[in-house]
Amino acid sequence: MIEPAAADTGALFNVGAPAGAPPRVPPTAGLPALSELDWTELGARLTEEGVALTPPLLSRAQCQQIIATFDEPGLFRSTVVMQRHGFGRGTYKYYADPAAVPLVRSLRERLYPPLAWLANQWAARWGERAFPTRLDELLAECAANGQTRATPLLLRYGPGDYAGLHQDVYGDIVFPLQIAIMLNQPGEDFTGGESVFVEQRPRAQSRAIVVTPRLGQGVIFPVRHRPVRGQGGVRRHPLRHGTSTVRSGQRTTLGLIFHNAR
Numbered sequence: 139m140i141e142p143a144a145a146d147t148g149a150l151f152n153v154g155a156p157a158g159a160p161p162r163v164p165p166t167a168g169l170p171a172l173s174e175l176d177w178t179e180l181g182a183r184l185t186e187e188g189v190a191l192t193p194p195l196l197s198r199a200q201c202q203q204i205i206a207t208f209d210e211p212g213l214f215r216s217t218v219v220m221q222r223h224g225f226g227r228g229t230y231k232y233y234a235d236p237a238a239v240p241l242v243r244s245l246r247e248r249l250y251p252p253l254a255w256l257a258n259q260w261a262a263r264w265g266e267r268a269f270p271t272r273l274d275e276l277l278a279e280c281a282a283n284g285q286t287r288a289t290p291l292l293l294r295y296g297p298g299d300y301a302g303l304h305q306d307v308y309g310d311i312v313f314p315l316q317i318a319i320m321l322n323q324p325g326e327d328f329t330g331g332e333s334v335f336v337e338q339r340p341r342a343q344s345r346a347i348v349v350t351p352r353l354g355q356g357v358i359f360p361v362r363h364r365p366v367r368g369q370g371g372v373r374r375h376p377l378r379h380g381t382s383t384v385r386s387g388q389r390t391t392l393g394l395i396f397h398n399a400r
């Protein structure tokens with residue numbers, strides 16, 4: 139039995155240390171929604187539900203701009219055809235240098251500090267390490283550990299394509315939260331292709347969470363575990379994510395993982 143998490147929301151992820159106020163995301167050219175996000179509320183959603191859906195972060199034109207990069211081979215360090223590896227069906231590509239695409243760079247840099255604020259509350263709760271407050275500091279730490287390859291990726295699915303349930307770990311240094319931003323409009327550009335999460339619960343059956351982000355919306359979710367308060371303290375419930383089969387059209391997603399890969 140999972141204890142109702144609603145009681146946690148007053149003192150978000152509380153383990154003694156005061157939560158404090160989330161860092162403010164400074165106004166960012168072309169990305170006004172970023173500074174309007176309510177991180178306390180998003181954190182409460184993560185605690186209660188395991189994943190949190192943001193308001194739209196990007197316009198359709200911005201989504202199209204990012205989608206268009208998929209066909210610029212010079213921008214990517216590797217292309218993965220999922221069916222060749224048993225990962226699912228469809229193609230994803232890792233940006234060689236996400237800084238080469240200004241929108242992707244801004245999103246990753248600007249979303250990191252408030253996510254680190256959330257992650258550090260989890261860390262305090264678990265008695266684990268805290269993460270730096272800035273992305274460049276995290277990336278320097280990754281580099282010192284041999285994790286130098288960029289992890290932001292574009293995923294493209296057509297009819298019949300899907301992504302198997304997985305976790306994006308990539309090395310010893312794992313920043314615990316990630317965000318996937320939907321670049322197409324469900325129901326218009328494609329059908330099917332829901333975002334699926336499965337939470338493994340000790341001594342209980344697994345729970346599925348299904349989310350249908352609209353164009354420009356992001357889904358924030360844990361890379362490896364969801365913290366759940368139970369009897370005897372906080373437990374980690376492993377969480378995996380994937381994409382259900384796309385029935386028609388084309389679905390493209392921008393995945394932002396904050397640690398780099400070995």
Ligand SMILES: O=C(O)CCC(=O)C(=O)O
Nearest residue numbers: 293318333381391393394
């Ligand atoms: O296409 C999706 O929604 C899955 C994205 C994903 O696996 C990721 O962002 O790591």
Ligand SMILES: [Fe+2]
Nearest residue numbers: 305306379393
């Ligand atoms: Fe993933």
